[in-house]
Amino acid sequence: MTFLWRISETNADGLIGTYSRSNGLDRFELRRGKRIEVNEAMPTVRFDGRTRDLLAFDCLSNTAAPLVSQRMAQALRDSCAQDVQLVPARIEAADGVLDGWSLLNATATVRAINHRKSVYTMVPGTQAIMSFRHLEYLEGCLGEHQLARDAEYLGHLLVSDSLAQALSDFAGASFERPEEAYYETMSRRWNSANDAR
Incomplete structure (x- = not known):
């Protein structure tokens, strides 16, 4: 059986991030189903929510691709390493910065x-x-x-x-x-x- 990956509606209220293109990586590259070349500049996703609210989730919605926590990234590596590329990303929240998150790029x-x-x-x-x-x-x-x-x-x-x-x-x-x-x-x-x- 095949499922659609959806972002839970529980994290949609004010917790949808905006992808910043300042690093030169076009967000649509993350939707092509191909491995991409990542430069040294880390992609940034900005949220209006506070860090403690964001940390309640392992997957966050934004205008690019699913943003996954370190814990979820490891589960993806363990389950389907050949199908994923995890692009390190930085979260800028209303009250601080979170590192250790990755944008999920499906490679097929x-x-x-x-x-x-x-x-x-x-x-x-x-x-x-x-x-x-x-x-x-x-x-x-x-x-x-x-x-x-x-x-x-x-x-x-x-x-x-x-x-x-x-x-x-x-x-x-x-x-x-x-x-x-x-x-x-x-x-x-x-x-x-x-x-x-």
Whole structure:
């Protein structure tokens, strides 16, 4: 079974970081599913939250890629070293600086979408997917990988069943079945539309 890596909604309230490009690393490089060259300047992610609030989590949301604690980084190395590149990053919080965190870069992409069972909208005039209404992945789409980007929709970080289990106790990340994630989105829209009538 394949899961989507999501940032838990419990850390979304005021704790979403902003990636600073001052080190020259474009944040979109972290979403290509390839190993990247890292220069000496450490990427910085700025948060409005306080350090003690950030330290309650092992995975933090920001505008680049998942930001993981040392503890979670070690679990990723132990479970799927061949699929990850951990880019050391610095956190600037409202009341101080935190070191020892890493931006998670998945180093592989897979063609994973079950096009017969998924419902999506294309970017007008292109063959690129803009959004999903329902999403299902092909059985075994990750192959030998435990973690990879969806080659057709790079914003999605895919996780194997065994890796999702290994990371389930880390605060801040959640792993959802794609059909449930997008079904709930559709249901919320449907219920909101009906409630407005």
